[in-house]
Amino acid sequence: MKPLEPGDARQAGKYRLVAALGEGGMGRVLLGVAPDGRLVALKQVHAEFARDARFRTRFRQEVQASQRVSGAYTAAVMDADPDAETPWLASVFVTGPSLKEAVEATGPLPVESVRRLAVGLATALAEIHRVGLIHRDLKPGNVLLTGDGPRVIDFGIARAAEGGAELTGTGGIVGSPAFMSPEQAESRPLTPASDVFSLGGLLVMAATGRGPFAGTTTAQLLYNVVHAVPDLTAVPPEVRALIEPCLAKDPARRPTPQRILDFLGPVAPGTRPWPPAVHELIGAQEAAVRTVLSWPAPPPAPAPPRRRRRWVPVAAGLAAVAALAAGALVAVKVTGAGAEVPNANLDPVSLDTLRRTDPCRVLADVSVGGAGTLKAPNTDYPDIDRCDYRARSGATVTLRLGQEFTVLNAQPPGNLDGRPVVLSTVGGSTCEATLRLPAQPGLGVTTVADTCEFAQAALGEAVERIREGNSRFDLPPGSLLPLDPCALVEPATIGRVGTGTLTRMRDCEWSGKPSAGLVFDRTADVPAEGTPVDLGGVTATRRALGESCVVTWRHRQATERLAEHVRITAGTTGGDPCDTAVAMGKALIAKLPKP
Known part of the structure; x- marks a missing residue:
């Protein structure tokens, strides 16, 4: 969760906006407060959609249908204004990491949790299909794990973008390639069975940590969705019998949500459906919401609101930034006591410097914190501003340059050469250390490691090497990426x-x-x-x-x-x-x- 920027709107309809939750392909999601005190997740549609009259018509129709969905395992749509200058939709706000974030932070779910997830998803789909909707984008990021079960979000919205939105870059296909059905990948007419295929893919991911289909490019991934046999080798046998028919290529062979519920039978009652580590994430988010609601509202500025076009994953959908909001900084030295700041050949947190820097060269062959020499095993990663390093000892460090960052489980801030270092932990297993960019405070130089001590040491080493690097770490000649x-x-x-x-x-x-x-x-x-x-x-x-x-x-x-x-x-x-x-x-x- 991030504070609103000075130029951001503070109101949408009757809802007071207090923080930014994240973004998707279609819009920006904000935390709002209704007049009666209820919290909402309010999605504002991106401008390119708002300018399309056909989109507004479809959006209005889909909102009307989605407001009829009221199942226990959905985040109900409370309100919307498809005719506003910036169309928006408000859903019930619930705390909980997405399935994607939970699995990445804590690992695959145990069999009993996968069964509970399947029951919740099938129940949600039965309700969504009952009112004539097809979700069309059922993916790990659109399933939240709350304290009493899963919640399906963003139903009834993807259809509004069909026929005119460049969401995937593959020619108007709306959805997430790794979890869409074969008929969706081929742009054929969809039925509710398409969502059942996506449900099967979600259960594979929940049980194993990865999807049923792989591919190094979007085109190859889509081809495998249509033609390849799903990889179920790591799926526990207790749930494989359910997942296999859901992933049938022929929609007619897939079970309906009700058949899935009949197959699973009743679920034993319980108040904690997920592993303890997931419930810890839920608790951290609840604490983050309490912190955000205590933030003073920043003064509005005359500048127009800023938006971003691409979804930036927000770790667990929320972030605790209480230490930053309070303004009380507890200094933790990254450099040694009395260390001198080296002669500044380059500004390591300037946009010009970071645009031209190859992150896979900055920490190569460097030993950090006694972990051993770091190597960059994957230099062919499509994200030009990120690189993953590994030492022979098994220690790992990820370096991200100029990327957006999110604070989850904020730790007392550190200090590097007089600049505050934002520290946060993810799932109790990794720590992120970030220096904000003065010109773009929402971006930073970030290192991710097993401990905050290691992450801070790696950040200090990276900043020093970038400062003294001159042209050693530059991108190759002819690259356009260093340009403004x-x-x-x-x-x-x-x-x-x-x-x-x-x-x-x-x-x-x-x-x-x-x-x-x-x-x-x-x-x-x-x-x-x-x-x-x-x-x-x-x-x-x-x-x-x-x-x-x-x-x-x-x-x-x-x-x-x-x-x-x-x-x-x-x-x-x-x-x-x-x-x-x-x-x-x-x-x-x-x-x-x-x-």
Whole structure:
């Protein structure tokens, strides 16, 4: 959970907004308080959807249907305003980590917990299907583990985005590839049986820690969903008999939610359905909510609200940042007593420095805290700003540069060269140490390790090496990733005045009307779908999305399977938004380095 920023709205309808919970492909989720004191999870729809009249019509229809869902294992929709300038939907707020976060933090669930999960999910789907809805995006992040059972969230929303939203980058498929059904992967008509297939995938993940299908790219993953046999080798036999028919390729062969409930039979009564470690996460989140509700509201600013386009996983959906909110910092030295700050060749927390730094080179062949020499075993990871290191002793360190961070189970802050270090623990098994970036306080330099002492030592080592590194850790020549996207576009190109707003290190937005966006990224090299367009010697693809348009192209091949890409989005209140996006592309090409 993060404090609202000065320019963020403080009210949506009758709900007072107090904190940011996270983001998904369709919108931003905020913690709100109703006039009667009840808490709500309020989702604000992203602007690109709000500008699409067809989306608003579908959204209104799906909200009306979802408000009829009232099952015990769903987070009921309380209120909505599909006609607001920023459409929103408010659901009952419940505390609990998502299934994804719980399994990542505490490991696979025991068999009895998987059975309870299956009962809750089948009951929720029966209620969702009863009112004529299909969830369409049943995934580990959309299932919360609360103190008395699971809760399914975000039902009835995915359909509103069909036909005009670029959520997955694979051509309009709405859903999560690892957990969608074969018919959904092939964009065929869906029935409630599609959700049952997703339920089977969730149970595999809950029981084993991974999904039933693997793939190094989205395209390969989707192919395996459609054609491959699911990997159930690690699934306990007690639940495998249930999971197998759910994952049948033929929708007609899958059981209905009621058949699943009949198969499972009654569940023994109990007040703690999950392992103790999961209930500890629930307790930590409840404490975090109490802290957030005590925060003083920051003064509003005249700047327009900021939003982000991509979902950033919020660890366990909440974070305890009481120490930061209180402003009482307990200093824990990362550097040794009396250590001198080295001559500042580079600012290790500046955006310019971090954009050009390869995280897999910073801590390579370095010994931290007596753990042994660190190696970077996976340098082909698509996330250019993260690298996982491992020592021969078994110790591991993850380094993240300029990424968003979330505080869970806040610890007394540390101190590095006079800057406060944010410390938090995840599931009692790892610790994150973060230096905030002065220019973007929501971003930081973060190290993740088994203990806070080790994480702080690694952070100190990383910061010192970046400062003294000069060009030792630079990305290769020809890379566009070190560039500031906001500095490369002339406002007149998009019919605007003034510079854009940097939302991440390599994401720039021009909000208002017309709107535009420019993103530099390194991702799996999957061909983009759309119409070819010549930008002056460079072939790109363009795709119209209602009143907006997306133009993308590959700048350079970074590794065998990863490439650097450029993505431009443009919206307009009149004319063809693709004309604006193509004009931006043509003006930008000459300013990019030669690959």
